[in-house]
Amino acid sequence: MIRLSITSLLFIASLVVIGSPVLFAAEGKTIRILTIGNSFTENGTEFLNTIVKSSGHQLIHKRLHIGGSPLNLHHERALQPVDPIEGFGTPFSNGETLTEALSSDHWDFVTIQQLSIKSHDISTYRPYAQGIADLVHRFAPQAELVVHQTWAYRSDDPRFSRPNTRSGEPSTQEQMFEGLKNAYETIADELHTKIIPSGQAFWLADQHPKYGYKPDNQFDAVTAQFPSLPDQQHSLHDGYQWKNVDDQKVLKMDGHHANRAGKYLAACIWYACLFDESPRMINFTPEGLDANYGDFLREIAEEAIKKSSNSLHGKTTIQLREDTNPQRYTLKARASVIDPHTGEYPAVGFTRGTTHKPSDLQYASVDTSVKSRGQLVLWLMGHNEELFKRLNSYGLHTIDVHYARGWFGKLCQPKPESNVARGLVRLEAATGEDHSDELDLQLRDGAAERARKFLIWLDQEHPTGNWHQFLTPTKDRVRWDKVIVSGASHGSTTATRFAKHQKVSRVVMLCGPRDQDQDWQNLYSATPENCFFGFTHILDGGWTADHYCRSWQLLRLNQYGPIIDVDRNQPPYSNSRRLISGADVGGDAKRAHSSVTPGRASPSGENGELLYEPVWKYLYTHPTNLVGTPVIAENDCDLNQAQ
Numbered sequence: 001m002i003r004l005s006i007t008s009l010l011f012i013a014s015l016v017v018i019g020s021p022v023l024f025a026a027e028g029k030t031i032r033i034l035t036i037g038n039s040f041t042e043n044g045t046e047f048l049n050t051i052v053k054s055s056g057h058q059l060i061h062k063r064l065h066i067g068g069s070p071l072n073l074h075h076e077r078a079l080q081p082v083d084p085i086e087g088f089g090t091p092f093s094n095g096e097t098l099t100e101a102l103s104s105d106h107w108d109f110v111t112i113q114q115l116s117i118k119s120h121d122i123s124t125y126r127p128y129a130q131g132i133a134d135l136v137h138r139f140a141p142q143a144e145l146v147v148h149q150t151w152a153y154r155s156d157d158p159r160f161s162r163p164n165t166r167s168g169e170p171s172t173q174e175q176m177f178e179g180l181k182n183a184y185e186t187i188a189d190e191l192h193t194k195i196i197p198s199g200q201a202f203w204l205a206d207q208h209p210k211y212g213y214k215p216d217n218q219f220d221a222v223t224a225q226f227p228s229l230p231d232q233q234h235s236l237h238d239g240y241q242w243k244n245v246d247d248q249k250v251l252k253m254d255g256h257h258a259n260r261a262g263k264y265l266a267a268c269i270w271y272a273c274l275f276d277e278s279p280r281m282i283n284f285t286p287e288g289l290d291a292n293y294g295d296f297l298r299e300i301a302e303e304a305i306k307k308s309s310n311s312l313h314g315k316t317t318i319q320l321r322e323d324t325n326p327q328r329y330t331l332k333a334r335a336s337v338i339d340p341h342t343g344e345y346p347a348v349g350f351t352r353g354t355t356h357k358p359s360d361l362q363y364a365s366v367d368t369s370v371k372s373r374g375q376l377v378l379w380l381m382g383h384n385e386e387l388f389k390r391l392n393s394y395g396l397h398t399i400d401v402h403y404a405r406g407w408f409g410k411l412c413q414p415k416p417e418s419n420v421a422r423g424l425v426r427l428e429a430a431t432g433e434d435h436s437d438e439l440d441l442q443l444r445d446g447a448a449e450r451a452r453k454f455l456i457w458l459d460q461e462h463p464t465g466n467w468h469q470f471l472t473p474t475k476d477r478v479r480w481d482k483v484i485v486s487g488a489s490h491g492s493t494t495a496t497r498f499a500k501h502q503k504v505s506r507v508v509m510l511c512g513p514r515d516q517d518q519d520w521q522n523l524y525s526a527t528p529e530n531c532f533f534g535f536t537h538i539l540d541g542g543w544t545a546d547h548y549c550r551s552w553q554l555l556r557l558n559q560y561g562p563i564i565d566v567d568r569n570q571p572p573y574s575n576s577r578r579l580i581s582g583a584d585v586g587g588d589a590k591r592a593h594s595s596v597t598p599g600r601a602s603p604s605g606e607n608g609e610l611l612y613e614p615v616w617k618y619l620y621t622h623p624t625n626l627v628g629t630p631v632i633a634e635n636d637c638d639l640n641q642a643q
Contacts, residue, residue: 031274031315032060033109034101034143036132038069040116040150043258044198044266047286051271054284059274064092064101070115074098075128078135087524098132102139103503103528108315109274110136111196113148116256117159119199120170120179125187133191138502139526142481145193146273146312149184151202151262152176154237156215157255177203185310192476194312196273198266201304202236205265211296213237224251234293236262260286261297268301276314278302316473323464326369328392330385331462335360335402335450338457343445349406350445360402362454366465367392375505376470377484377620378451380405380430380498381491386598390613394621396484397467401454403447404429404439408490411438416517423497423520430498447498452478480504484620488512488597489542496555499527508619509534510596516547516641521554529556530627533619535566535579535612539592543580549637552578561628567611571618575628579619583611 031052035041042065052059066073077090078098089097096104112132118124129147136145153159155173170176180199188195206212211234219230221240226249232239238254258266264286268279279301285294305311336342336352342360344351353359363383366372372395379387379400388398407429412422424436432446443449456475458467470479484506485495492512499507503526512534513521532555536548543549552558561576567583583603585591594601596612603611 028056028058029275030058030060031109032105032107033111033274034062034064034105034107034140035111035148036064036074036098037111037113037148038065038115039067039257041065041111041113041148043263044148044196044270046263047267047284048270051267051282051284052275055271055275055277055282057275060105062094062101062105064094064096064098066092068115070118071112071125071128071132074112075131078132084523098135099139099524099526102136102143103526107140107143109146109312110140110143111146111148113150114180114183116150116153116180119150120176120183121168122183122186125183129187129191133193137477137480141477141479141503144312144316145191146196147184147188147191147193148196149199149308150180151199151236151258151266152180154213154235154239154255155206157237158253159255173206188310192472192474194273195308195310196270197304197308197311198269200308201265201269201300202262204304204307205234205236205297205300208296208300211293221251221253226251234261235259236265260289261293264289264294265297265301268298269304272301272305273312274314279305318469320372320466320469321464323368326367328365328367328369328389329462329465330363330365330388331458331465332361332363333454333457333461334358335362335454338362338453339444339450341444342450343442345404345439345441345445348404348410348439350404362399362401362450363388364397364399364454364458364465364467365389365392366397366467367395368464370395372397372466373621374469375482375484376455377486377508378447378495379491380447380485380487380495381489384488384597384599387616390598390616391620394617396620397465397470399451399454399458401447401450403450404441404445405490405494407439411436419517419519420523422515422518423523426494426497426515427501430494431501447494448478448502484508486510486620489514489593496521496532496551499532500525503527505531506620506624507532510619511536511540511542511593512548513551514542514547516545516550519554521551525555528624530560530577531624532557533577533579533622535581535596535615535619537585537592537595538580538582539585539587539589540596541589541593544589546638546641549634550639550641553633553637553639558633559627559630562631563634566615571614572622572626573615573618575622575626577628579615581612581615 049059082088087099089099091097114125133145152173160172164171170179213235216230226242229240238257238259240253242249243252272279279298282298365388376397377391383400391398411425416422425439428435428439428441430447432441432443432449455467455471470482480502483504485499485504486508487495488510489512492509493514496507496509496513500523534552536543557577561574563578563580564573564576566579566581585595591601605611
């Protein structure tokens with residue numbers, strides 16, 4: 001007891017800050033941001049890292065900036081050129097494309113902004129902001145997209161004194177601010193995101209009766225001689241400066257970019273929004289900035305954040321509900337009841353069925369008596385209750401949705417038109433987006449959108465299940481970074497194709513993937529390759545015909561270990577992603593195909609326990625960062641299979 005008390009006192013003493021009203025040091029936070037912008041993003045974040053460090057936190061910041069770049073330029077560079085295998089996009093100065101940068105870290109926030117001179121015109125944001133947002137959500141689904149609201153030009157900027165020739169061109173600082181404010185709020189609403197209101201702060205500061213900038217009307221820029229300058233006290237912009245041009249002093253006016261005070265004000269806004277802390281508590285002031293003026297700017301930063309109704313307030317936290325009666329829950333609902341506007345596609349066997357014989361039932365289950373892993377398994381095959389029981393026992397939530405999977409044998413006949421045609425049908429079935437010329441789904445009828453609406457329904461009907469954790473706060477998207485996509489056979493193949501397009505937490509491929517006449521398995525992958533796990537039986541026709549080994553090689557799974565026989569090895573199976581079994585299935589190839597999922601076809605031991613119990617747990621729960629030793633791809637696998 002005495003030893004504990006002394007230790008506690010020493011610990012408390014170590015946290016006392018001399019000369020400060022704060023007695024205990026706050027626990028430091030680490031925030032990771034990727035900013036997509038131009039010089040205004042540079043201005044806004046120039047002092048950010050210094051403020052962060054002085055506040056006891058850490059900032060990981062990657063910049064994708066191009067001077068003078070509007071949203072459409074970033075959008076164009078993000079998508080062009082296209083290399084289906086190596087990826088797409090034009091590298092920035094750091095050598096990375098946008099998609100590579102999005103995949104390079106576990107970003108908390110990704111920010112975008114419009115070019116300042118276009119910021120008042122909402123038409124210039126579309127469709128580019130949405131296009132960039134879509135890429136962010138595909139390649140960094142865990143990141144929160146944020147809009148950086150830029151600022152209006154200084155009131156005496158030449159833009160406001162030139163004759164207006166374009167419709168909607170602002171003729172005053174106030175008009176520019178109101179235009180950009182409305183545009184940023186509109187696009188943020190469309191993107192379901194928050195704002196860093198730098199522009200609001202600049203406007204409030206400029207309107208202050210004491211500290212607001214007031215143009216020097218006695219100064220004549222036309223007749224001025226070096227080194228004469230106007231009174232620019234309390235300017236937030238660079239304003240008038242003498243520059244060397246061809247060995248001569250020339251007076252230049254920059255009412256666009258932020259000066260030291262403006263950069264500090266913007267950085268205070270960024271800091272407060274990212275870390276959800278009051279800017280009044282910032283203890284750093286740039287050298288040369290008056291202390292009282294610094295206090296004012298921090299006050300303005302706080303006022304601006306409060307005044308903007310959709311300001312960012314740090315990372316979104318998920319509040320989980322406690323179940324007072326923990327147990328395993330099973331739920332089901334028809335897709336057409338959840339969304340009465342769902343479509344029917346009889347040509348591909350995708351219909352609702354009837355009231356007495358529904359074909360669009362969707363299932364979900366969770367066991368709240370088991371510690372949750374915070375992950376959801378989306379099963380893309382017929383409902384398998386035995387599998388769901390096991391997944392729930394691992395602490396996983398599970399759902400399966402009714403989606404277009406009856407097209408196989410009906411489309412791409414008598415053979416696919418190209419080496420990616422089946423993959424495009426699969427991708428459209430999974431996303432509901434227009435990818436294939438042979439399937440024409442509405443967005444609401446893709447597996448992804450049906451999963452989203454099912455999760456919304458589950459959250460309403462079963463709140464103690466904490467289904468909301470797999471949706472964004474506005475419920476406009478599924479949190480794919482928390483989703484394991486999985487399936488068997490046909491469903492396994494579609495799950496894999498979807499994961500190539502959309503980054504997910506993990507892919508579990510049971511008796512799959514196939515599509516032996518297709519090459520989409522070799523495409524650039526949004527989901528890291530170490531997150532793909534496969535399991536097949538060696539008597540399965542997909543194995544004996546080299547369908548599985550071919551897909552596994554195209555997926556480059558040999559980089560994560562050799563093919564492991566689970567009958568002769570124990571978990572963690574050398575951390576491999578390629579597992580096989582030769583367990584007794586009576587020599588039946590069809591049974592071998594089904595044996596790798598829980599059910600009657602799966603082999604059991606003398607005590608009746610299914611032999612693959614440890615395999616399933618490994619597939620769905622083994623840490624993805626633990627990988628096996630790379631091996632050379634097997635040379636006895638036929639990679640050139642004809643259509």
